Amino acid sequence: MMLEKVQSIFDLANTKPASRPSSRKEEAYSRILEIVLHGEMEQNTCLNEQKLAERFGMSRAPVREALQMLCSERILENIPRMGYRVVPISVKETIDAINVRLLLEIESARLACRNRSNVALARLDELIAQEKRIETDEESIHSWITQGDVVHQSIAELSGNIVLVRMIVSLIDLMRRASIQLILEGKDKPLSIHYHMRILRAVRVGNEKEAEELLRKDIIIIKDMITQG
Incomplete structure (x- = not known):
């Protein structure tokens, strides 16, 4: 049971994939993750796909894919009609x-x-x-x-x-x-x-x-x- 608990926490914490091919999606992923880890977002605020695309100087498609990836890793969550919010850590x-x-x-x-x-x-x-x-x-x-x-x-x-x-x-x-x-x-x-x-x-x-x-x-x-x- 203890080993399962350790593995579960390790899987949750391991938010940075070991090997990812270089692409616009991966660039967007890294930059959004930095925004989260650097504490640039105020509490209860949301990330906007369009604004991120403009900030990064790229189209919305790779930004959307990166946001979806971060949601699948439980770092962000999609709030309908609002944007993407950092998942609070309990x-x-x-x-x-x-x-x-x-x-x-x-x-x-x-x-x-x-x-x-x-x-x-x-x-x-x-x-x-x-x-x-x-x-x-x-x-x-x-x-x-x-x-x-x-x-x-x-x-x-x-x-x-x-x-x-x-x-x-x-x-x-x-x-x-x-x-x-x-x-x-x-x-x-x-x-x-x-x-x-x-x-x-x-x-x-x-x-x-x-x-x-x-x-x-x-x-x-x-x-x-x-x-x-």
Whole structure:
């Protein structure tokens, strides 16, 4: 049952197909997905097919196909006579994703402590420095969320487990949408930068226990924001 639950959440989170031929439809798909993930849409607003086509400089046909594709993947839903709306992420769905992500990222932290390299750690140092700069930019909500996600992905990549990385990245995409939704609802940005820096130091010295615990606390921040309403 647990494996089925994990697979179900993974399938839902994996919104980016592994391999798609290059075409106008795929270009429209990628650009619309970026609009969603970047939090460019205000709550309860709809995407308009004609306006998207004009914005992208293409005909309506590939835009319509891309919108239908995103609907089939449960990212958007078609509201008759209004347009396409982002499917809200439920509290339960978000908490389920967080619980699975905790299991996967704690394992990735443990492996990262064993498989670290100077090159990889230098990259993480660079990412942390970038995130610290972004944290002071109140207008850059998308940059703040994306940078934190990249740090988590980089820690996962240090694990050396390709399948683990793929699953974590998929869940990160889902959680990015949830984080944007929370911020649009007026929640404060969690101060995850402090945990990221400490995680990096723990991985650098190979302290598995500390790295695991810090990752747990970092991820649980979002869960607390949700459950505390």
